[in-house]
Amino acid sequence: MIAFERRESAGWIAQAIAYLLAIAAGLLASVVLITITGADVADGLGALWQGAFGDAEAIGQSLAAAIPLVFTGLATVVAFRAGIWNIGQEGQVFAGAMAGYWMSLQLAGAPAIVAVPAVVLASVAGGAAVAALCAVLKTRFDVNEIISTMMLNYIIVYLLSYLLAGGPWIEAGSTAYHQTPLIADTFRLPELFGLHLGAPLALLATAAVALVIGRTPLGFELRGLGFNPVALRYKGVRVATTIVMAMAISGALSALAGVSEVFGINFRLRAEVLNGLGYTGIIVGMIGALNPWGTLVAALAFGAMANGALYMSVLTDVPSALVPAMQGILLLFVLGAAVLTRYRLRFGRKDGRHG
Amino acid sequence: MKLALLGAAALTSLGLLGGTALAEAPTELGIGMILATGPEADWDATLLRDVETVAKEAPHGLKIATKHVDGVEGEKAKDAMELLAKSGKYQVIWAHSSYSDQVKALKDKYPDVLFVVVGSGNEGLGGNVYYDYKRVHEPSYLLGVLAGRLTKSDTVGVVGQFPSEDVNDQINSFFAGAKSVNPDVKRKVAFIESWYDPAKAEQFTNAQISAGADLIFQLAGSFETCEKANIKCFGNYVDQGERAPASVVASSLISWEPDLKWVIDAWYDHAANGKPYEGNVKERWFSQAEGGSSLSGYHAYDDKIPAEVKTEVKALEDKINSKELVIPVDLAVPASD
């Protein structure tokens, strides 16, 4: 028998060493892969580094890739810390982007000072509403949130697909495709130091989530909910309300990922630029140990890895099919390290005692 | 042909020498390709196939190197294009999907790079941006003629992905072809509302079979369903008869060779002769006559199709190629009868 046992805490240095070893092991495995395909290892790893942190431009690109993942990662943190298995980040990203786009249509011609906040607020409201709907289904009708959030992902993604495939939002023209027209300048997130407004928002969101979880009564209840909802009920916490709050916050955070991608970078609403942000956010949150600052670091690492992988596939002879494989291997090792820093493996008979 | 090209290249360089006496004729060309999916998609696989063929032909005596970046969208696609441009190794950047937003941000920064945007969802930016399009309505019309002749139930179906305009034109031509030889033909159209969803494709195919269709134009690729139901079908983009010989009668094929040569010529004129880029604003597509599309062979069905039908289709193909018969591009959303 092999059993997993929770550790009290592995300590910062031990955790850092575990993650570094995991990255080293992942790179080693990647080197083996690259060697097998006959590509130049030094070239490949060099490009990876270059893309991740090579120069100011690469760092900017890595950061840009990280921004939406910070939001969806934080969305995961808030829900999972409360013991709510929200896997609807994907749909909530879409819902946020769609609500924001809808608002931009309503306010056509508005000045930026009105337009940008209105779009952000509408989108946050859209993401929060979709997530809160699943929370109400859970608290009122006992519908498992994994199922409801997952199903809603499909519904929302298909709704956008309808709106863009000959539906009311499609761009006019004889060669129209699944995308809206370009979004007017006034609705675009302003740029600061070469990064759009999403970057400071992501930092702010991280600090806010850390503050809410660690320092407020609501965060106290969220954490308690994740550990033992029964004891909370015995002490008068309105568990259903707390679940709805947690989901609404989680959905709002995911929505910000949609806003930053559509209104900060692409300036068109289309499914392709949103795909996968939600699901990746779940992994980012988990690797960040469901800690807001840890999630920020994990998102930055993911952004760097994605950009490094892009550089590698563009600049080197490493077969392009190998790049996602390498990403997967690195991820697997890092996830392994994350598990091992929080649990210890115990061989032999399971002991009945805890702690 | 190769010789002729070489000769032409030599002539143009000679002409240039007589004039400004500066640039040497280039000998190498790098083509970087940005793909939304990768080799697993027919749209991308056909490009990768044809770019290799063209590279082997070495137009203008050029040694052509290629590179493709798969599965990139939006900002990532822009970063990839910029990396390709910055490396100096790629003079032509072929953006094989709707990337004109990203190209727009780069085109003035890299004025000597020739960008190509391909397919729906793009805008013609002019200058160093060329706008390539693909129309397959001509061979689709021929498939329709085959369908009109071969159907016994007088009901033919189409299972499409989305009612988008580059899907609609194929479906409309297909039905036009069928109606032209068999006015009684009833049309059945279904869209699976996805670019890839085998389960739904199967479901919609079965629905059409129940509705009486005995020939189906499979844009969604559910050939096994036809095979199981003992129904004949047609494919598009690549020669699906090679993959599913039991059910596929013929396919409408696309080729990127004329498109690639058009762009390479434009780049060469610019690089060797200093001719300014003149990117097209309205999309350019190569007709069947120009080699942009064609009708596949019949494979296993070669002996099963009546000779007179084969002759008829061949005759129509020639008429289209000689412009005696013009198939209009019809973008309306098709509907069932």
Add this chain to the structure above:
Amino acid sequence: MQRQPVLSVRGLTKTFGPVRANDAVSFDVGAGELVCLFGENGAGKSTLSACLAGLHSPDGGEIVLNGEPVRFSTAADAIVAGIALVHQHFLLVDDFTVLENIVLGHERGLFVNYRAAEKKLRALCRRYGISVRPDARVGDLTVGERQWVELLKALYHEAAVLILDEPTATLDLQESRKLFRIIDELKTAGVALVLISHSLAEVMRSDRVVVLRQGRVVGERATSETTPQELTRLMIGREVERKHRGSSRPGRPCLDVEHVTIRRPGGAPILDDISFSVAEGEIFGLAGVAGNGQKPLMEAIAGVLPFSSGRVLIDGELLADLDVHGIQKLGVGHIPEDRLSEGLVGDFSIAENIALGSHRDVFADGHFLNRGAIRVAAAVAIADYQIAAPSAETRARALSGGNAQRVVLARELAAASRVLLANQPTRGLDVGVIEYIHDRLIEKRAAGCAVVLASSELEDLLNLSDRIGVMFQGRLMGIVDARSTSIEEIGLMMAGQKREAA
């Protein structure tokens, strides 16, 4: 008992770790005989029935069925051999129909002949006057109806030995009578019956009583030759050391519980018209075998469990419209029965557990937690309640049972300025901690608090309480003065005898 017994248990022993749940238990049941297993909670009745029904395998001794020793490795083996258990905790699949549940696990071959099965089931229902639709989904049935499904399951398989584990616990009076009519019919049909009960009224209807205490058989009596008093004595089995602690001077009434009732659809009420009053400076003990309504009563007063009718007042103020938090703010502390699942958040630190429940008022500062105040409160609690822990940041789950209970105590005694509800506050703790907790309860009484104390330790109740209310099947059987009552009097009430009748 000249005839060969149908079921014969010989020296059956079952241990769980260091606990001997059954220690060399022997008894016989003959055809057409109703034998009652009688004893307190934890006496080993349920373990014994589980061994007989193949749910546990005994560590020693043997089970002899019709003269043949048998061994069961699964419950299905037991049913095939002819022993059926009507379980106290229903073993039914909610999403299956009644019929499917009944044939479940006993299908022979690949297919089930549902039509034949349904015919047989309908015949059984008619014969015994049980009205349950075979095609009803079990999840939609009431608790009472589920009890009938459990019984039908046993009847369907025509068991030679039928074990009924507290079958009337979820049935109302009328249905309990129906059950005993069925039991009489089964006796006539020659079925050997084992009834597990702690209701004396039911026990007295059996033919023989086997009294269990701490896993051992401490007595066996023909029912006609014994009295409820004798059985109660056997069950409790010890003389209580009476040292009543301190004389209280109860003040004016503080907690009033009036006609509190919690109904349950299709079953006996969970709480049935409970009324009592506790004064300032009084400890009101709640006696009763576990599961007779003490826990829901405490939770109803604390606001955790909503009740169907009746009312609760504190200092004359009606608690209607108040939630747990509002009731706590009136000065009510509640030590729940299960400290680890209900009292504490195991993954919270001691400090966080101290703050739990007051984190939105006492320990909040605007929109934020007042971490300074929490730290101070935790330090004070650790010092005052002698909680042995490395620091206030230690997780509650890392604490021993006694220290964990001290954390609950620290929090709840601080909240309880008027009323303290203590449900089994000393369960599972060692003597030193028990003494400590008792001292604290008495302190609280001295400070003028109205204390409601539920305990399975009769001795503790007798020594600490001023008055004792005894609960049986959701009803308050009577209230006695702790100083003048006897353990027999309480024992009889715990077994369902009204005080007037005793």
